[in-house]
Amino acid sequence: MELTASDLTVARGGVPVLDGVSFALAPGRALVLRGPNGAGKTTLLRTVAGLQPAMAGEVSGAGERIAYAGHADGLKSMLSVAENLQFWARVFGTEGIGSALSAFNLDALEDRLAGTLSAGQKRRLGLARLMVTGRPVWVLDEPTVSLDTASVALFAEAVRAHLGQGGSALMATHIDLGIPEADDFDVTPYRATPRAALRDEAFL
Amino acid sequence: MIALLTRDLRLAVRAGGGFGLGLAFFLIVTVLVPFGVGPQTGLLTRIAPGILWIGALLACLLSLDRIFALDWEDGSLDLLATAPLPMEGIVSVKALAHWITTGLPLVLAAPALGVLLNLAGPGYLWLFVSLALGTPALSVIGTFGAALTVGLKRGGLLMSLLVLPLYVPTLIFGAEVARRGAEGLAVQTPLLMLAGISFGVAALLPFASAAVLRINLR
Numbered sequence: 001m002e003l004t005a006s007d008l009t010v011a012r013g014g015v016p017v018l019d020g021v022s023f024a025l026a027p028g029r030a031l032v033l034r035g036p037n038g039a040g041k042t043t044l045l046r047t048v049a050g051l052q053p054a055m056a057g058e059v060s061g062a063g064e065r066i067a068y069a070g071h072a073d074g075l076k077s078m079l080s081v082a083e084n085l086q087f088w089a090r091v092f093g094t095e096g097i098g099s100a101l102s103a104f105n106l107d108a109l110e111d112r113l114a115g116t117l118s119a120g121q122k123r124r125l126g127l128a129r130l131m132v133t134g135r136p137v138w139v140l141d142e143p144t145v146s147l148d149t150a151s152v153a154l155f156a157e158a159v160r161a162h163l164g165q166g167g168s169a170l171m172a173t174h175i176d177l178g179i180p181e182a183d184d185f186d187v188t189p190y191r192a193t194p195r196a197a198l199r200d201e202a203f204l
Numbered sequence: 205m206i207a208l209l210t211r212d213l214r215l216a217v218r219a220g221g222g223f224g225l226g227l228a229f230f231l232i233v234t235v236l237v238p239f240g241v242g243p244q245t246g247l248l249t250r251i252a253p254g255i256l257w258i259g260a261l262l263a264c265l266l267s268l269d270r271i272f273a274l275d276w277e278d279g280s281l282d283l284l285a286t287a288p289l290p291m292e293g294i295v296s297v298k299a300l301a302h303w304i305t306t307g308l309p310l311v312l313a314a315p316a317l318g319v320l321l322n323l324a325g326p327g328y329l330w331l332f333v334s335l336a337l338g339t340p341a342l343s344v345i346g347t348f349g350a351a352l353t354v355g356l357k358r359g360g361l362l363m364s365l366l367v368l369p370l371y372v373p374t375l376i377f378g379a380e381v382a383r384r385g386a387e388g389l390a391v392q393t394p395l396l397m398l399a400g401i402s403f404g405v406a407a408l409l410p411f412a413s414a415a416v417l418r419i420n421l422r
Binding site: 049050051052053064066067068069070071072073074075076077078079083087088090091092093129 | 206207208211214215218219220221277278279280282283284285286287288289421422
């Protein structure tokens with residue numbers, strides 16, 4: 001089942017930022033969103049993930065199939081690395097965190113409190129969470145922020161393995177991920193023409 | 205759901221989790237009152253049920269802004285919203301975790317603090333019963349307030365202003381049960397009203413909390 005967005009208009013704070021966005025993401029494929037800061041990549045990803053409603057158009061094949069990772073990693077600093085992952089595994093009803101830990105080279109840090117990790121280690125833990133969700137569509141917002149070159153390679157490998165298992169990934173990033181088979185999707189042509197914010201009629 | 209509950213309880217008892225803060229606050233308020241009104245045991249006996257209820261209510265209010273604010277700051281609330289748990293379930297579990305870490309210790313400690321205020325003999329049982337029945341309502345209403353103000357920087361004061369008026373019915377009937385119990389009067393009517401409020405808010409408010417949370421996450 002593929003993820004499709006058809007004629008999507010997404011808004012941030014009531015102001016449309018992208019207009020008429022359409023794409024399809026088939027299983028086993030990756031799509032990389034490109035565009036300058038403020039173009040609306042995050043807003044588009046949050047809309048696809050179902051965190052905010054679309055202003056117009058629709059997304060299909062999303063919902064319960066999506067694993068979302070935003071700018072924040074959603075880690076609890078007073079829980080250990082393993083406890084953080086186990087929590088998400090239980091929430092998503094999956095078993096075993098071992099492969100996620102080793103895929104992101106976190107085995108040695110298993111018992112460390114997440115609060116004591118470096119920024120890059122935290123990000124790796126946040127990405128390892130994707131693997132324990134067991135969901136087929138990864139929606140990632142700047143996944144490589146604060147990762148070093150070696151960790152970016154680990155991440156690229158994890159994404160490739162995910163694609164190989166029939167999963168798909170929708171990512172926003174500014175760097176070269178080292179995943180040549182990914183398609184690029186430039187959001188710049190879809191930028192909405194500035195117009196006044198629509199009033200939120202619920203509060204009038 | 206159970207995973208979320210155990211995580212919240214575990215976080216509460218770890219360093220910086222705030223477990224016991226509400227209880228300590230309750231203790232201090234109760235100790236301060238006799239200093240304020242003076243050593244008149246008759247007067248203290250009369251005001252004890254009301255003071256204990258207000259103390260418990262304020263102690264409960266103290267920890268409300270932690271319910272969602274911490275999860276919102278570190279991004280886990282976004283991730284929970286995309287998880288296979290229904291939002292109504294998430295807010296109910298959050299309210300339950302808040303009651304276990306804040307409300308339950310207050311219920312258990314209140315009879316002991318009643319001694320400090322010279323609470324009348326039969327009042328101990330009814331104070332315990334009224335708090336056990338009423339504090340879940342405080343947690344559920346508080347969760348609604350926390351959901352309304354999640355994402356606001358320093359929204360704690362605004363949340364208190366929103367939540368305190370909503371606490372009025374619970375306070376009236378809860379304190380009335382404790383007062384009547386202490387004076388040896390029939391407690392059935394306020395007890396039923398209190399139970400009605402608790403079960404009513406526990407059944408209905410999670411839907412409202414989930415709705416405002418979804419809007420606040422946009």
